[in-house]
Amino acid sequence: MFIIVGILILIGLAFNLLGAISLYRFPDVYTRLHGATKCTTFGTLFTMFAVVAYALGRLVMTGEARFGVLIIHSAIAAFVLLITNATGAHALARAAHRSGILPARAVVDRLEEYDEIRAKREGAQA
Amino acid sequence: MTIMIFLFAATVVALLAIGVVGRLAAGPTVPDRAVALDTMNTFVISLMMVFAAVYDSVVMVDIAIVYAALSFVGTMFFARFIEGEV
Numbered sequence: 001m002f003i004i005v006g007i008l009i010l011i012g013l014a015f016n017l018l019g020a021i022s023l024y025r026f027p028d029v030y031t032r033l034h035g036a037t038k039c040t041t042f043g044t045l046f047t048m049f050a051v052v053a054y055a056l057g058r059l060v061m062t063g064e065a066r067f068g069v070l071i072i073h074s075a076i077a078a079f080v081l082l083i084t085n086a087t088g089a090h091a092l093a094r095a096a097h098r099s100g101i102l103p104a105r106a107v108v109d110r111l112e113e114y115d116e117i118r119a120k121r122e123g124a125q126a
Numbered sequence: 127m128t129i130m131i132f133l134f135a136a137t138v139v140a141l142l143a144i145g146v147v148g149r150l151a152a153g154p155t156v157p158d159r160a161v162a163l164d165t166m167n168t169f170v171i172s173l174m175m176v177f178a179a180v181y182d183s184v185v186m187v188d189i190a191i192v193y194a195a196l197s198f199v200g201t202m203f204f205a206r207f208i209e210g211e212v
Contacts, residue, residue: 084198
């Protein structure tokens with residue numbers, strides 16, 4: 001149990017550290033969002049796996065029911081975290097693009113052109 | 127002995143959550159600050175999960191679930207505000 005929990009915690013801490021570093025080393029908001037969201041989601045997921053492994057070991061050793069409850073609630077927390085982090089990051093990137101922020105060293109904005117073409121086509125159909 | 131691993135993890139994650147404050151204060155644009163706040167919320171959720179293992183309390187995990195949902199609502203509100211629809 002010690003070795004398994006230690007390995008899982010080390011993986012989680014490494015990815016959390018990479019996520020925190022990516023906030024400082026990337027040049028613009030999109031790359032920062034990419035690095036921070038993916039790395040911290042993965043790292044927090046592995047921290048939860050470590051808690052689940054610890055609770056599973058205690059459940060096998062002692063047989064108390066509250067460790068089973070801890071495992072189930074950790075699974076629910078992982079599910080909630082996976083959904084909310086991805087959705088929030090997508091909403092932030094969309095908002096950043098709509099407010100006119102371009103990536104660093106960008107020269108064209110194909111998404112903006114595509115939106116204009118689609119709006120024109122929908123206007124012609126209506 | 128396993129508790130010591132979780133205490134070490136709690137220390138590192140708390141220091142990371144404090145370290146993100148630099149981007150929160152110095153971010154050039156508003157979405158940068160929102161990204162830093164989102165990252166900090168994820169670190170706090172991770173910290174709560176570790177504390178649930180340290181103190182053997184399921185309540186910490188429940189609080190972490192509610193914190194994740196509330197931080198999602200906050201992030202969506204920030205996104206709508208940056209878009210200019212609020």
